Amino acid sequence: MQYHTSHRQSLLKTAILWITFSIVPLALSAQNYKLNNGEGEVMVTGTSTLHDWEEVAEQKSGSITLDNTGDLPKINTLKFTVEAESLKSGKGAMDKNTYKALETKKHKQIVFELKSVKSISPVTSTSNKYKVVATGDLTIAGSTNVIELPFNLTLNNGTVLLEGKKALKMTDFNVDPPKALLGTITTGDDIEIHYNTVWK
Incomplete structure (x- = not known):
């Protein structure tokens, strides 16, 4: 009886050790990085019948999980969030019209969440910079x-840099381009999001 009990305990310890060492490499291979709000910039640019305009996101957050064990980094997860009312143009009236168009009382955040990576390739054979096309x-x-x-994704001493730009139409998201001065100034439907973000 004593033998069977000790033998069972020995088998149990062996099983626990095997499971632990099987899981550890998986945990070590994937690294999670958080967006640093204090560095980098996310900016939205557009046009109007009066002048071009830009708004900068003052509050942004997110996380990215990378697996760096292969020849190319693998992006497992990516989520990026901008607080809608943190978009600032430096002009209070314009910001008010933007928040109205975005219905920020009901919809507090603008969110991108990765679905898949279509392609990833090194910019040069010696760099740690990669061109990525993702869908989300x-x-x-x-x-x-x-x-x-x-x-572009750059890996640099525990830091990840993501930079790029994306053209969008407001009406594709059921957003009516903001108007001002009783409709005499109209914002163009086309906007462009420019981002240069730092993740640590």
Whole structure:
């Protein structure tokens, strides 16, 4: 009886050790990085009948999980969020019209969430910079579309840099381009999102 008990305990310890060592390499291979709000920039640019305009996101957050064990980094997860009312143009009236168009009382955030990576390739054979084309769900003002997002990914001493730009139409997300001065100034439907973000 004593032998059977000790033998069973020995088998149990062996099984636990085997499971632990099987899981550890998986945990070590994937690294999670958080977006640093204090560095980098996310900016939206557009046009109007009066002048071109730009708005900068003052509050942004997100996370990315990378597996660096292969020849090319593998992006397992990517989620990026901008607080809608943190978009600032430096002009209060314009910001107010933007928040109204985005219905920020109901829809507090603009969110991109990765679905898949279509392609990833090194910029040069010796660099740690890669060209990526990803697809994901982009949600603006409560409407979600699948978009293709191109960007450069750079790995640098525990830091990840993501930079790129993406053209969009407001009406694709059921957003009416903002108007001002009783409709005499109209914002163009086409906008462009420029981003240069730092993840640690």
